[in-house]
Every structure is written in C-alpha cells, then in structure tokens.
Amino acid sequence: MFQVDAFANHRFGGNPAAVVVLDAYPADATMQAIAAENNLAETAFLVPNGEEYQLRWFTPVLEVPLCGHATLASAAVVMERLRSDRRQVVFHSKSGPCPFAARRMAMPWIFRRDRRNR
Numbered sequence: 001m002f003q004v005d006a007f008a009n010h011r012f013g014g015n016p017a018a019v020v021v022l023d024a025y026p027a028d029a030t031m032q033a034i035a036a037e038n039n040l041a042e043t044a045f046l047v048p049n050g051e052e053y054q055l056r057w058f059t060p061v062l063e064v065p066l067c068g069h070a071t072l073a074s075a076a077v078v079m080e081r082l083r084s085d086r087r088q089v090v091f092h093s094k095s096g097p098c099p100f101a102a103r104r105m106a107m108p109w110i111f112r113r114d115r116r117n118r
Contacts (some may be wrong), residue, residue: 002076003018004018019070031043034058075089
C-alpha cells in the first residue's frame with residue numbers, strides 16, 4: 001500500500017489517496033473495509049492486467065465510479081515505484097478506459113508512505 005499526496009509540491013499538501021496494489025480484487029466488502037480503515041477521501045485498488053491495469057476507487061463509505069486524484073496517485077505508483085521504465089499507463093475501470101499520458105515535467109505528487117513488503 002502506498003499513500004500519495006496528489007497535486008502536491010510538499011509533504012502533507014495536495015490531496016491524499018491510498019493506492020493498494022493487488023494480484024486480484026478481494027471481495028467488495030474487504031475493499032470497503034480497507035478504505036474505511038484508511039479513512040482517506042479515496043483508496044484506489046490497482047490490479048495489473050498485462051501491460052495495463054484494472055482500477056477501482058472506494059471512499060470510506062462507498063465505491064465511486066471515478067476519482068481524479070486517486071487516479072493520479074495510481075499513475076505515480078506505477079511510473080515511480082512499480083514500472084519506472086513506463087512513460088504512460090492505461091487504467092480500466094467501471095467508467096471505461098483511462099489512458100494516463102506520458103510525464104513531461106516533475107509530477108505533482110509526494111509519496112508519504114510506502115508499505116511494500118511488510
């Protein structure tokens with residue numbers, strides 16, 4: 001799990017979102033419980049699918065069809081932590097495909113927590 005401050009140029013700025021990277025989605029109730037435990041505006045659940053990713057977003061109380069800052073946070077996780085060789089990524093959600101374009105400048109995010117391998 002990663003906690004990323006999207007749209008930020010300093011720690012504790014911008015919009016925080018959790019990004020949970022999984023091999024497969026657990027039950028909806030489990031994702032809802034994780035989002036409630038995180039108690040952030042959104043928790044994104046990211047599942048690799050070949051070179052692309054499946055993406056779902058949960059608030060502490062419900063699943064939402066789309067979330068901009070949690071998508072940006074998910075792109076940060078993919079391009080900065082999982083696949084630093086990537087210049088773009090495509091997310092597939094219940095709202096349809098969401099291509100995230102190549103970065104052109106310093107990205108507007110700060111990694112607050114990285115809980116990999118724990």
